[in-house]
Each structure stands twice: as C-alpha cells, then as structure tokens.
Amino acid sequence: MKLILDTANLNDIKYFNEFFPIVGVTTNPTILSKEGGDIVAHLKEIRKIIGDDKELHIQVTETKCDEMVAEAEAIVACFGNKKNTFVKIPATDEGIKATGYLSAKGYKVTMTAILSASQAMIAANAGAAYVAPYVSRLENICDDGVAIVAEIQAIFDACGTETEILAASFKTVRQVLGVALTGAGASTVGSEVMHKLLAHPTTDTSIDGFAADWKRAFGDVTLGELIANAGK
Numbered sequence: 001m002k003l004i005l006d007t008a009n010l011n012d013i014k015y016f017n018e019f020f021p022i023v024g025v026t027t028n029p030t031i032l033s034k035e036g037g038d039i040v041a042h043l044k045e046i047r048k049i050i051g052d053d054k055e056l057h058i059q060v061t062e063t064k065c066d067e068m069v070a071e072a073e074a075i076v077a078c079f080g081n082k083k084n085t086f087v088k089i090p091a092t093d094e095g096i097k098a099t100g101y102l103s104a105k106g107y108k109v110t111m112t113a114i115l116s117a118s119q120a121m122i123a124a125n126a127g128a129a130y131v132a133p134y135v136s137r138l139e140n141i142c143d144d145g146v147a148i149v150a151e152i153q154a155i156f157d158a159c160g161t162e163t164e165i166l167a168a169s170f171k172t173v174r175q176v177l178g179v180a181l182t183g184a185g186a187s188t189v190g191s192e193v194m195h196k197l198l199a200h201p202t203t204d205t206s207i208d209g210f211a212a213d214w215k216r217a218f219g220d221v222t223l224g225e226l227i228a229n230a231g232k
C-alpha cells in the first residue's frame with residue numbers, strides 16, 4: 001500500500017520525503033489553515049521539496065461545478081501538471097459533475113470527504129483517480145471505518161475499476177494496518193502516525209544491544225574500517 005503524508009508542515013515534509021518512502025503529500029483547507037501566510041508560495045515550496053515525480057493533492061475551495069473546474073485547472077497549472085497534481089473535490093452533486101468533466105479532460109481527481117461505499121462507487125463511475133474515505137471520522141460516529149474501506153475495495157474489485165482507494169483520517173497504526181489488509185491502494189497519514197508506523201522500543205533496545213556487544217568484542221572500530229584495513 002502506497003503511503004502519502006497528510007500535512008503541509010514544511011519541516012515534516014522535508015523529513016519524511018528524505019527518510020520515508022512516501023509517494024506524495026496531501027493537503028486540505030484545514031491542513032493549509034494551520035500554516036497560514038502566503039499559501040500559494042507555501043504550496044509551491046511543497047512541490048519544490050517533493051520534486052516533480054511525487055503526488056501533491058490540493059483541494060478546491062469552490063463549491064459549484066464550473067467554479068470548481070476553473071479552480072482545479074488553475075491548481076494544476078500552478079503546482080505541477082496533470083500527472084503529479086491531484087485535485088481534491090468533495091463528494092457532492094456539484095463535485096461529481098466536476099469530477100466527470102475534469103477526468104474526461106485528463107485531470108486526476110481525488111474525491112474526498114467519502115463516508116460511505118455508495119459515495120465511493122459514484123465517484124469511481126465519474127472517473128475519480130482516487131476516493132478518500134475518512135476512517136477516524138467514521139469511527140467517531142460509531143461506524144467501522146476499516147470495514148467501509150473493505151467494502152469499497154470489494155466493490156472496486158468486483159467492478160474492475162481503475163479508481164484507487166486513498167484512505168485518510170487516521171489516528172492509530174492499527175487503523176492503517178487494517179486498511180492495508182483490505183488491499184487499498186494508498187493511505188494518507190499525518191506525521192505523528194507516520195512516525196509510529198516505524199518506531200518500536202524493542203527495535204531501539206535491540207540496536208543498542210548490537211552496538212554494546214560489538215564494542216565489547218572489537219572496541220570502537222567499525223566493520224567497514226576492519227574490512228578496509230584487512231586489505232593492507
């Protein structure tokens with residue numbers, strides 16, 4: 001399952017872009033509101049950090065079809081191209097119409113604010129590249145977010161659609177793993193959960209043990225230095 005970083009924080013994007021195998025960055029108006037300032041320059045900086053090969057997902061702020069389409073075209077022209085810049089459009093009637101139009105013109109749409117499998121099915125039929133179901137927001141209203149992702153994936157498999165799931169709104173590592181087990185194509189994860197996907201205290205103590213045992217046996221020299229000296 002592809003992993004995408006769900007933040008607009010430049011330090012976090014620099015960090016995970018360098019160290020983690022993320023395929024892109026997702027934003028939404030709430031995420032951008034946390035950064036403030038010149039948000040156009042900020043989004044351009046995100047594109048500069050991740051380069052032209054990674055995905056950048058940016059949400060429209062318009063709510064009517066024609067305006068969403070015009071804004072989507074402006075977003076793609078400003079922050080990348082039709083291949084690497086995904087326009088996030090909420091799952092409304094106007095959004096579905098805009099998605100059909102944009103998809104037919106070769107734009108990649110991430111249909112967002114998906115809370116049900118039926119919304120995902122309609123988004124796929126309209127030509128969305130991704131649908132973004134909100135796992136935690138479903139679980140916060142006593143629904144089963146991972147089960148709904150599984151339902152969407154089963155429908156996509158049955159229909160043979162090219163639309164992929166980009167699951168979003170995660171609060172726990174277990175939710176991410178649950179989504180991965182459904183066969184979903186991608187998940188977008190915030191910085192805190194992204195760190196937790198890799199960090200493990202027993203990994204740390206194991207590494208400390210390796211270092212201590214090596215030092216006890218061989219001192220401060222590294223294996224690389226021993227190899228280099230062996231040839232002399």
Ligand code: G3P
Pocket residue numbers: 006026027028112134136137168169170
């Ligand atoms: O973009 C959608 C996703 O990031 C929402 O996450 O944590 O605000 O529910 P959250």
